[in-house]
Amino acid sequence: MAPFLRILGIETSCDETAAAIVERAADGAPNVLSDVVLSQLDEHSAYGGVVPEIAARAHVEALDTLIEEALARAEMSLSDVDAVAATSGPGLIGGLLVGLMTGKAIAKACGKPLYAINHLEGHALTARLTDHLDFPYLMLLVSGGHTQLILVRGVGEYERWGTTIDDALGEAFDKTAKLLGLPYPGGPEVEKAAARGDAKRFDLPRPLVGEARLDFSFSGLKTAVRQTAMDIAPVSDQDVADICASFQRAISRTLQDRVGRGLQRFLHEFPNTPEEPALVVAGGVAANQEVRRTLELLCAKHGFRFVAPPMRLCTDNAVMIAWAGLERMAKGFASDDLDVQPRSRWPLDQNAERMIGSGKRGAKA
Numbered sequence: 001m002a003p004f005l006r007i008l009g010i011e012t013s014c015d016e017t018a019a020a021i022v023e024r025a026a027d028g029a030p031n032v033l034s035d036v037v038l039s040q041l042d043e044h045s046a047y048g049g050v051v052p053e054i055a056a057r058a059h060v061e062a063l064d065t066l067i068e069e070a071l072a073r074a075e076m077s078l079s080d081v082d083a084v085a086a087t088s089g090p091g092l093i094g095g096l097l098v099g100l101m102t103g104k105a106i107a108k109a110c111g112k113p114l115y116a117i118n119h120l121e122g123h124a125l126t127a128r129l130t131d132h133l134d135f136p137y138l139m140l141l142v143s144g145g146h147t148q149l150i151l152v153r154g155v156g157e158y159e160r161w162g163t164t165i166d167d168a169l170g171e172a173f174d175k176t177a178k179l180l181g182l183p184y185p186g187g188p189e190v191e192k193a194a195a196r197g198d199a200k201r202f203d204l205p206r207p208l209v210g211e212a213r214l215d216f217s218f219s220g221l222k223t224a225v226r227q228t229a230m231d232i233a234p235v236s237d238q239d240v241a242d243i244c245a246s247f248q249r250a251i252s253r254t255l256q257d258r259v260g261r262g263l264q265r266f267l268h269e270f271p272n273t274p275e276e277p278a279l280v281v282a283g284g285v286a287a288n289q290e291v292r293r294t295l296e297l298l299c300a301k302h303g304f305r306f307v308a309p310p311m312r313l314c315t316d317n318a319v320m321i322a323w324a325g326l327e328r329m330a331k332g333f334a335s336d337d338l339d340v341q342p343r344s345r346w347p348l349d350q351n352a353e354r355m356i357g358s359g360k361r362g363a364k365a
């Protein structure tokens with residue numbers, strides 16, 4: 001086996017265009033040689049959410065330059081990489097087409113193998129790059145498009161223990177912000193407003209709390225926010241702050257219950273895990289301090305290690321796609337044929353029951 005493998009990663013599934021070069025030594029040690037991300041936030045913010053056509057066009061315009069930039073920063077040319085990894089789903093189909101077709105073209109022109117990567121697998125394996133975690137571990141993905149609790153058993157071995165049955169958590173933050181007249185993306189704005197609010201003023205619902213299944217639901221919470229705002233209209237700045245604080249409190253209690261049950265199930269299924277069991281968080285909502293605190297306390301209570309990769313690698317990026325490709329290569333998984341198709345829906349766990357909110361990205365507005 002070569003002393004190390006190097007791969008070009010491409011990510012275009014939503015509103016970030018990204019390219020990265022990552023290396024993996026024979027002993028598994030990772031080395032990020034370059035990591036370039038271009039956010040399309042400015043293009044979409046006027047519309048209060050991601051507009052698929054604008055996203056696809058922006059990916060086309062930026063991707064070639066971004067790949068050149070990733071290669072330049074790594075001081076390499078395409079002939080120096082061993083393979084290409086491109087996100088092939090789930091996500092917005094226009095963006096996926098741009099990234100996957102570009103990956104195919106490079107693979108064909110340079111005679112390199114292509115790995116068509118599931119975006120969720122990228123998130124799931126990132127903690128092995130950042131924190132050298134061993135399998136198995138539990139992952140909570142909380143982004144604008146997903147809310148899932150996933151058991152990561154090994155490369156290519158994932159069990160979805162819970163998912164949202166309606167809105168994703170980031171989507172709930174964004175919609176709450178929109179209802180209250182705060183700008184997009186709403187998560188950071190809600191957090192900011194909540195800091196000066198009274199979390200006990202409104203008793204908002206905590207959907208599915210107490211249920212044995214590990215799923216999530218946030219649309220009822222959003223409806224309750226709308227109703228509360230209508231009941232006390234016109235809303236003052238202080239009212240907005242109080243609603244945001246009460247909303248975050250409801251989220252925190254919901255996560256305590258749902259994720260707490262997940263940790264208990266993990267301990268039940270893996271009583272003899274040699275290392276300290278770990279919970280990994282990923283996705284943009286991981287930036288929220290109250291969410292982090294809640295998860296930290298929960299982990300301390302159940303004897304888990306809490307792993308939160310740096311935010312740059314928690315949100316969408318190409319390093320995680322490159323790394324997933326490297327993990328697959330190192331395991332000896334076959335590369336993909338050049339006729340592989342992008343998939344807007346692509347659950348990581350093929351056996352999981354289909355849910356409306358699962359395996360879907362992009363319907364954030």
Ligand code: KG4
Pocket residue numbers: 014142143144145146169170171173174185186187188191283284285286287288289314315316
């Ligand atoms: O993972 P991400 O950057 O993008 C995708 O969804 O792919 O996540 C973005 C989501 C948005 O819904 C945004 O409002 C939310 O993460 N978010 C936050 C915070 N920062 C970002 N939600 C709550 N609190 C935050 N501080």
Ligand code: ZN
Pocket residue numbers: 119123143283315316
């Ligand atoms: Zn993502």
